[in-house]
Amino acid sequence: MIRGCLDLLFAPNDSEMGSWQTKSQQNFQTYSDQAAPKTLSDQFVFLHYLVVTYATGISPAQNLVDDNDFCDQADPSISEGIMTSAHSPVPIRMAKDSTTIYLGDAIPILNDEVPDSSVQLIFADPPYNIGKRLANFNDKWPNDETYMQWCYEWLDLCIAKLDGTGSLYVMCSTQCAPYFDLFLRERVGILSRIIWHYDSSGVQAKRYFGSKYEPIFHCVKNKKRYTFNAHDILVKTNTGANRKLIDYRGRTAKPYNDDKVPGNVWEFPRVRYRMSEYENHPTQKPEALLERIILASSNPGDMVLDPFAGTFTTSAVAQRLGRASIGIELQEEFFKIGVRRLDIAHSYNNEPLSPPVKRFHRRPNVISGGRLL
Numbered sequence: 001m002i003r004g005c006l007d008l009l010f011a012p013n014d015s016e017m018g019s020w021q022t023k024s025q026q027n028f029q030t031y032s033d034q035a036a037p038k039t040l041s042d043q044f045v046f047l048h049y050l051v052v053t054y055a056t057g058i059s060p061a062q063n064l065v066d067d068n069d070f071c072d073q074a075d076p077s078i079s080e081g082i083m084t085s086a087h088s089p090v091p092i093r094m095a096k097d098s099t100t101i102y103l104g105d106a107i108p109i110l111n112d113e114v115p116d117s118s119v120q121l122i123f124a125d126p127p128y129n130i131g132k133r134l135a136n137f138n139d140k141w142p143n144d145e146t147y148m149q150w151c152y153e154w155l156d157l158c159i160a161k162l163d164g165t166g167s168l169y170v171m172c173s174t175q176c177a178p179y180f181d182l183f184l185r186e187r188v189g190i191l192s193r194i195i196w197h198y199d200s201s202g203v204q205a206k207r208y209f210g211s212k213y214e215p216i217f218h219c220v221k222n223k224k225r226y227t228f229n230a231h232d233i234l235v236k237t238n239t240g241a242n243r244k245l246i247d248y249r250g251r252t253a254k255p256y257n258d259d260k261v262p263g264n265v266w267e268f269p270r271v272r273y274r275m276s277e278y279e280n281h282p283t284q285k286p287e288a289l290l291e292r293i294i295l296a297s298s299n300p301g302d303m304v305l306d307p308f309a310g311t312f313t314t315s316a317v318a319q320r321l322g323r324a325s326i327g328i329e330l331q332e333e334f335f336k337i338g339v340r341r342l343d344i345a346h347s348y349n350n351e352p353l354s355p356p357v358k359r360f361h362r363r364p365n366v367i368s369g370g371r372l373l
């Protein structure tokens with residue numbers, strides 16, 4: 001019986017796609033069917049995922065472990081999902097004012113839709129190859145080599161799309177950071193190797209030092225000419241000015257500056273369920289992190305590109321800060337978040353789009369005459 005229920009749950013979905021259907025979406029449909037868990041053990045793992053996600057509103061991966069921890073603890077029973085660049089020949093494009101979003105594979109879209117040297121800032125936050133489930137597939141390649149071959153392909157494209165004075169920020173897992181470093185330093189100038197440090201409220205590692213950071217490479221095409229708006233990202237100092245000390249090192253004594261350009265260790269909390277910016281995605285990045293990057297490395301009106309948009313955080317912050325943007329996302333489930341979050345449309349395929357309903361937003365049960373309503 002259990003087997004029957006699971007089969008029903010994972011039966012291929014051939015429902016009508018409605019007015020938005022294009023060839024690429026037919027391909028997506030095929031792809032998600034292929035990626036649906038096929039074996040009984042895969043189905044149990046996925047069922048567990050659905051139950052935990054439904055009950056808590058947080059994916060099990062997000063709930064329990066940090067991104068980098070997850071790599072070494074990935075459940076071997078979840079089938080590998082390889083994201084190729086071959087299954088999305090016709091992307092879907094939607095736009096409002098200077099905000100454009102694509103549903104499709106980043107590599108062909110970068111190739112076909114984005115002119116060379118047309119972008120001032122790129123923020124790339126790809127799948128990390130750590131076995132995290134991202135909607136219809138597992139973020140896991142057969143080995144580091146095939147994963148990095150894929151990364152090198154889109155990295156080369158990103159570099160080609162960057163304007164001569166443009167900046168590229170690349171996030172990756174700690175495990176793969178050396179590959180990225182070696183590749184990038186041959187092609188662009190790496191100005192900073194930033195550590196995004198966060199605390200984790202999830203289960204802490206007990207038998208090793210748990211992962212509390214993710215690397216971000218800050219690169220520029222031309223180390224002599226690039227945008228860096230230091231005055232827009234100043235933070236309060238934690239040293240002399242705080243203690244009202246006087247700096248006697250110069251010719252004239254003066255109070256210590258009370259603000260400074262942030263160093264290369266950034267502390268921002270991860271996006272949590274209770275935060276208003278929360279969307280249903282396992283690796284959503286905080287708006288505060290994108291705000292620092294966009295303010296520092298672009299000017300109003302500049303074009304900002306995110307080839308792995310997820311919940312379209314980059315586009316949302318770019319929109320708020322008056323930048324033009326392009327966001328690309330492979331999965332329809334996440335693309336719909338972008339359509340809504342960027343106020344491009346209120347429905348998609350006739351489906352009304354609404355923000356995630358949080359459990360603590362639901363109307364509390366009312367007691368009437370001793371009975372729960």
Ligand SMILES: C[S@@+](CC[C@H](N)C(=O)[O-])C[C@H]1O[C@@H](n2cnc3c(N)ncnc32)[C@H](O)[C@@H]1O
Nearest residue numbers: 105106125283284285308309310311313329330
């Ligand atoms: C680490 S997440 C990005 C999260 C995003 N920065 C945010 O704040 O929500 C990576 C995203 O890349 C998407 N993705 C994976 N392969 C892709 C591809 N070939 N083209 C475009 N997007 C892809 C995944 O579906 C996932 O949503």
